[in-house]
Amino acid sequence: MATAVLPDVTERLRSLVGIDGVLCDPSDRFVYGRDASLFQRAEPRCVVSPKSTAEVQEAVKLCIAEKLPMVARGAGTGRFGSALSDGGVVFSTARMREIIEVNEAECFALVQSGMALDQLNWHLKSSGLVFAPDPLSSASCTVGGCIAANASGPRSLKYGDTRANLLGLEMVTWDGRLVRLGKPAEDDADAALMPQIVGGEGRLGIVTRAWLKLVRPPAAREMQVAFFGSLREAVETGRAVLQSPVSVCAVELLDRTVIESLESMFHCRFPKLVQAMLLVEFEGTAEKLAEDSELLRCLSKQLGAREIRQPKQAGDNRTFWAWRLRALPALCRFANTCWLLNVRVPVDCLLAVATQIAAIAEAHSVPLAHIVHVGDGLLHPVLMFNAAVPDQMQRARTIVDEIDSLCTAVGASLRTERWPGEVKPAADRPGTIAVESTSEGPSN
Amino acid sequence: MSTTSADSQPGDGTAVTSGSNPAELWSLVDKTAFRDCVHCGACVAGCPTFLETGSESDGPRGRIQLMQAVVEEQIKLDGAVQKHLDLCTQCRACEASCPFDVKYGQLFWTFRAAADKAGLAVRRTPPFEQRLVPRVFSRPDRLRRWIRPTRFAQRFRLDRILLASGLWRMMPGRWGRLLTLLPRREKRSARLPHVLPAKGKRRARVALFTGCMADALFRQLHWETARVLQENGCEVCVLRSQVCCGALHHQAGHLAEARELIEQNTRAFAANDFDAIVTNFATCGGFLRQYGSFDMSHFGGKDTPKDLEARRRLSARTGDVCEFLDSIGIVPPHGEIPVTATYHDACQLVHAQHVRESPRRLLGKIPGLTLTELPESDVCCGAHGLYSFTQPEMADRLGQRKLANIERTNADIVVTSDLMCLLHISRAARLQKRPLRVVHPIHLLDLSYREKPFRP
Known part of the structure; x- marks a missing residue:
């Protein structure tokens, strides 16, 4: 159990960021000891919520002087416990949510790092521009968190991950320096550092402001859902779609377990006895959409689709997206614990890895579901068990270990939270068992 | 930060059963609802108090974690925890944004009822x-x-x-x-008659819910609602036996009184000779719609399956006037109202009743009216029920936030469907000495039907 920081340190922090900006009550420390991860529990000494870059820098300097470890936190939607700190100081960006500049002519926006993605895009609506990364936690997750996790989402297939949409950033490093990279610096010397910071889980410092690239998406999007009798057919169709001239922006796959859960939760009237479902979204002008839609239909049919569905009303993709968004909630209804892993694989061996992972889980008799971003080769195996039962937890851990060695063997990378009860002190940042820089994730 | 002792007596003076069995103590609380929450954080950014304070403990996820920790005896229900819980505006934005369908409102109420009953809550009951x-x-x-x-x-x-x-x-x-x-004095008007006939061919027969404060302060609006409904071929009946919906009692923790009112209304609206129960204020409508989900044993009463069925039927037939009119399709209004308006989503309408588009669609049919989008239109203005009395400071902050957003739209008037929002936003504007009219959509529709000019 960590103790709160000394009263005089609290007072000095308060004099820097304001009375409301420092939280060190037991209840606050309890709440900030959790994020969206399953097993990580910690207790920070206090939470600091600055409002500006200058305040961040001052507070960081004070923490250095007091030898307090520091961790940055956005909205706390990360699944790997990267926003937690046991015995350290949590720097929350929740009060840094300003849009400083939107430049429609040059298509960029300068925002503070605590800005939530959906809120940002709401404000951009009138200009027709968007900040493209679309992690599924976009309702809450912050720009800073996206940068730390290099977040991506279904449409990153077309628009790229956070790194591809970032022009520059301003950050306070954990040794108290103010650093500007990319656009504002106009100096490429530091540009080499960008990959270390984007996707670096906040190891180097806390991002305070970011220059974001904005894009203008085409007017219309259309969607098609195909059901398959086997996972193989679905994956192959997905790859064929990627190679076809269709201008796809998302290719998502849900396996049988997910389909069955969705069916019993929401009565979606899926066809019976299907093994996989492929959701394809494409965009463009009206003529191009009609053309693509026909092409997709032929392609899917040719590769063995049992049934193909399109929205009843053209452009109304909400129902189909709802299936994808509700995949995890649906699974959660059927298991006490749903442990979601991130496995990034070369698209060529996606099917092989998915099948082998399923086989590993089967061997240990733990149910497993697959949610897959086919487009960028990201696999989300979901282990369904009850973490409160020691035996089941043990088996789940064994499975994850085996998946980890499988990934090493085939050149894939696994990213998940570490085991419970092994939280290291904040100085060594709580992290993941293997971090690859192009990691995706519902991010902070 | 206040650190009131957890042992101090609550306002209602129920005996404190110290050392009672925790399992029994929290038996009211549905613990599976805690398990439904996987702490994904999707709700956080929509929570008005989180937006204001930036503290996770003032967000829905934090509150759920705190309640769970209290129930599981990991932390004590002390003044600080109580403060975070009391700060909740009950807007239920979090429920609307939850992909896992966690019933936050239900959880919160049962938790509070249990804490009150055990005498654990340190509630400042003004x-x-x-x-x-x-x-x-x-x-x-x-x-x-x-x-x-x-x-x-x-x-x-x-x-x-x-x-x-x-x-x-x-x-x-x-x-x-x-x-x-308090709003400006409105012209004294007579009580609504028992039945107001439909104009032209009768398309539906509806019961108008008049409520308590609504009837005392906004009777004009009831007349306007009735006129608009008549204009659209609805026969309007005003039942004499209806009473206040009980939302405020429920919020204030007067559960026995709330139960009585709920039962009276259920009896009053049991008759089956109308097609819908129409409400014009979102607070009443939202609460009437919840009747069917209540368990009267939480209210200190007993429940028979028959009563429950009657309440469910009442809830199912209740609808907001805008939603109802939009669903039957309105006769296009003719009178021009040349104003720029913006629409504020009342929490009790948008989150509790999931009515978002229909008021906007109705307003869009008024000739001459331009509707601009309000930033953060569905973030609570801090008005809900008695919130502005129990948490005046936060209510004012949220009111100012709403006002600042309204300012950005350059709209002449604000349209909203709830009495509390109407009062609260007007008050915020008055205190800032800003001339701002806040009106109900039905008021504009009625003016347009009668081809009367609108005076901002």
């Missing part, structure tokens, strides 16, 4: 909540009598003097707040 709600607010006739002095003040413009000079702050208790909250 006299307003304690006495005024059950005795005055729920009875339109009494409320009218009670506010007569302020009406008198308004007639002689005393209220403006109090407001302009800031002297209202010197008034004892929450009276200053009440004075600043």
Whole structure:
């Protein structure tokens, strides 16, 4: 159990960021000891919520002087416990949510790092521009968190991950320096550092402001859902779609377990006895959409689709997206614990890895579901068990270990939270068992 | 930060059963609902109090974690925890944004009821909540009598003097707040008759829910609602046996009174000779729609399957007037109202009843009216029920936030479907000395139907 920081340190922090900006009550420390991860529990000494870059820098300097470890936190939607700190100081960006500049002519926006993605895009609506990364936690997750996790989402297939949409950033490093990279610096010397910071889980410092690239998406999007009798057919169709001239922006796959859960939760009237479902979204002008839609239909049919569905009303993709968004909630209804892993694989061996992972889980008799971003080769195996039962937890851990060695063997990378009860002190940042820089994730 | 002792006595003086079995103590609380929450954080950014304070403990996820920790005896229900929980505006934005369908409202109420019962809660129950709600607010006739002095003040413009000079702050208790909250005196109007016939061919027969404060302060709006419904071929009946919906009692923790009102209304609306129960204020509508989900044993009563069925039927037939009109399709209004308006989503309409588009669609049919989008239109304005009395500071902050967003739209008027929002936003504007009209969509529709000019 960590103790709160000394009263005089609290007072000095308060004099820097304001009375409301420092939280060190037991209840606050309890709440900030959790994020969206399953097993990580910690207790920070206090939470600091600055409002500006200058305040961040001052507070960081004070923490250095007091030898307090520091961790940055956005909205706390990360699944790997990267926003937690046991015995350290949590720097929350929740009060840094300003849009400083939107430049429609040059298509960029300068925002503070605590800005939530959906809120940002709401404000951009009138200009027709968007900040493209679309992690599924976009309702809450912050720009800073996206940068730390290099977040991506279904449409990153077309628009790229956070790194591809970032022009520059301003950050306070954990040794108290103010650093500007990319656009504002106009100096490429530091540009080499960008990959270390984007996707670096906040190891180097806390991002305070970011220059974001904005894009203008085409007017219309259309969607098609195909059901398959086997996972193989679905994956192959997905790859064929990627190679076809269709201008796809998302290719998502849900396996049988997910389909069955969705069916019993929401009565979606899926066809019976299907093994996989492929959701394809494409965009463009009206003529191009009609053309693509026909092409997709032929392609899917040719590769063995049992049934193909399109929205009843053209452009109304909400129902189909709802299936994808509700995949995890649906699974959660059927298991006490749903442990979601991130496995990034070369698209060529996606099917092989998915099948082998399923086989590993089967061997240990733990149910497993697959949610897959086919487009960028990201696999989300979901282990369904009850973490409160020691035996089941043990088996789940064994499975994850085996998946980890499988990934090493085939050149894939696994990213998940570490085991419970092994939280290291904040100085060594709580992290993941293997971090690859192009990691995706519902991010902070 | 206040650190009131957890052992102090609550307002209602129930015996404290210290050392009672925790399993029994929290038996009201549905623990599986905690398990439904996987702490994904999707709800956080929509929570009004989180947006204001930036503290996770003032967000829905934090509150759920705190309640769970209290129930599981990991932390004590002390003053700080209580403060985070009390700060919740009950807007239920989190429920609307939850992909896992966690019933936050239900959880919160049962938790609070259990804590109250055990005498654990350190609730500052201001006299307003304690006495005024059950005795005055729920009875339109009494409320009218009670506010007569302020009406008198308004007639002689005393209220403006109090407001302009800031002297209202010197008034004892929450009276200053009440004075600043009261709307301008409206023309005295007669009680609505029992039945108002439909114009032209009858398309539906509806019961109009009149409520308590609504009837005392906004009877004109009831007339307007009736006229608009008549215009659209609806026969409107106004049942004499209906009473206040009980939302304020429920919020203030007067569960026994709430139960009585719920039962009276269920009896009153049991008749089957109308197609829908139409409400014009979102607070009433939202609460009536919840009737079917209540378990009367939480309210200290008993429940028979028959009663439950009757309540469910009532909830299922209740609908907001805008939603109802939009669903039957309205006769296009002719009168021009050349204003720029913006629409504020009342929490009790958008989150509790999932009505978002229909008021906007109706407003869009009024000739000459331009509707601009309000940033953060569905973030609570801090008005909900008695919130502005129990948490005046946060209510004012949220009111200012709403006002600042309204300012950005350059709209002349604000349209909203709830009485509380109407009062609260007007008050915020008045205190800032900004001329801002806040009106109900039906008011504009009625003017347009009658081809009367709108005076901002």
